[in-house]
Amino acid sequence: MKELLRQLYGVKYTDVKLHSQRHFNDIFQFQINGCPKVIKMSRNRFLKEEQIGSDSLHKEAHILRKLEATDLPVPKVECVGYLGNQEYLIMQQMKGVPIGSVFWDIEPSQRARLITELLQYLKQVHSMKVVDFFPDEKKSVADSLLAKLHEYQYERPNSSYRKAINYLIHSMSCVFPNPYEPDSLLHSDLGPQANNILVEKHKGNWFISAILDWERCRFGDPVEELCRLEFELAKSWMHQSLCSTPYVLNDLLNLDLLKEYAFVNVSEDILDWYRQYTTILPTRWYLKSYKNY
Secondary structure (H helix, E strand, C coil), rough: CHHHHHHHHHHEECCCCEEEEECCCEEEEEEEEEEEEEEEEEEHHHHHHHCCCCCCHHHHHHHHHCCCCCCCCCCCCCEEECCCCEEEEECCCCCCHHHHHHHHHHHHCHHHHHHHHHHHHHHHCCCCCCCCCCCCCCHHHHHHHHHHHHHCCCCCCCCHHHHHHHHHHHHHHHHHHCCCCCCEEEECCCCCCCCEEEEEEECCEEEEEEECEEECEECHHHHHHHHHHHHHHHHHHHHHHCCCCCCCCEEEECCCHHHHHCCCCCHHHHHHHHHHHHCHHHHHHHHCCCCCC
């Protein structure tokens, strides 16, 4: 990596420091003439053994360059490429602290303020059509949801988990109108415990200073992303308060909010279906932690 930086910047950079380790990538920090930068490096084993994450950083760079034309707080891309069989992405370092480090310590009004701001940013993201980012993307949202559910269906037979998946599969035709093919851009990895939302405090108020990690973005239904955010908030709330609550976003995520999404024809049934669907993935990961899975 140091040789790569020497080739790109000469001897103007400072020592590289490991900032964080993610599932697919490692994040390093360095400076050029006093300007802080980050370099994201994919991990060898995913490219060599499983091909997971292959070209994901090139995808993220493509998305970020498109988003630079908006007012979304995203880092500016400097360069992207390969170092051996590893991808690398060099970007501007954004200011702020991870939202998860302060979210449950600030006033409830400030939490609501941050979530409202995030929803406003997400509305901008969701209004963008995937064809504007990936012209060759011609998949069906319904087909993708069904394929994922069928994949999960046969991983753990004879369980209540499988029954829940069967219900979701069989209820799709009743819940979703035909046609129902939203093709919005989704971030796919947001929540109150996430490290990919940075926040700062200014004049007594907290605000979002950066939305990071766009390598998992995809096409899909914005209602799915909003319900997943709602679920992550409720799960995080229960971990913090040790008590149950149905939905933390009751005053924020509702049909009145979704009516602002003129490009989505959503109903209470669709909202309820996605609320059940968003519990499947964390349940799957929980079950996979057991040896008999």
